[in-house]
Amino acid sequence: MLNTSDLFEVVAATWPPARVTHVGPWLVRDGQGGGKRVSAASPVGPVRQDDVALAIAEMEKLGQPALFSLRPEDAALDTILEKMGYRVVDPTILFLGPIFELEVPKVTAFDIWPPLQIMKDLWAEGGIGPERIAVMERAAGPKTSILGRIADRAAGCAFVAMHGTTAMVHAVEVLPEYRRHGLARNMMHYAALWAKERGAEHFSLVTTGANTVAQSLYSSLGMTVVGQYHYRMKP
Template structure:
């Protein structure tokens, strides 16, 4: 699997409400689902004059002028930098083979649709109705993972499959329950579910600033295979 294939997995397992090609741009209607489903992407050669077109289309949707940039978009990245657009959320793509680990009893479960307590946990981490709607839009195999520790629900994640690759999104562990192995157990449960669905690979996206997540994913045997970032005016 090459990096572009993995970007296809990202888009299939965390989809925008609508995508429209306008000139050299792919314009995404995110409907409150976050940057990943709201940022414009170039689909052909772009000049500085084309930027205004994308900005106008995003304004029609009530969205800020936000651009998603991959390594091959270096020319556009330079244009936006010169126009005063600043880098946001440098992000890292991880992928690896499905791992088989035993999920400790009563620590992590796959549940769909997510329970209200799971939505409450997500909400505490800033993952609100707009992102829940993204999960509901996924058409392929999908589930949510409930993590428990100290006899309470304290973590959640969403996992979906495109082709033979599972991708985990929206990983959240309540602050008081972090660094106790809950996220790891949730990954074990996600991998177990993915294998049962016939997946062969396991993947995630995390921000470059989330060092703890990067350490966890590396320890699970996942490797960095791609990067991207956003640009937006302050």
């Protein structure tokens, strides 16, 4: 049975940093501009307040701000960072469910790798630029991008990759004027179909706690919340 710890391994494998460094009780990620998930430091053992400086120094070497990723079991470190003035940023939820399979209307979704320029343009409109495309390219396992179409035009895209028998979806983007019309659902079904054909047994993704629309969609697909984490950084 897949547990929360296993799912964090799926996150790391399907959305990988450029490099990881172990410094004292820390794992420090080199994200190269790819966003918080690939740029934060995480504890790998007990951490004292004096140890925080080690992580900060390593992140400064990388040209990255001091950013920490914290799971519920990191409560002691969470308290230390709070007292040091680090604020909670982007509480995040992990969803997991069995592979689902429903018919996808024809010509509404396609799997394409590498992504087409039109897909990169769609992602860019949602703030997913070349640095995050580079994260997708680094993923080592089976992977693809999903192009979603509606009203005779390309209007959405997503990235899906596998680690073991678990597929995880990242970077779901739909143009604002085409949201709430079922396109994201079709893309999810197509991604699940692609994953099932490659032996996936579980389907997963990560979303921010503020994205209630996405959470409603994922819950309707039979997925449940199985974990959470958040970041801390100084204003």
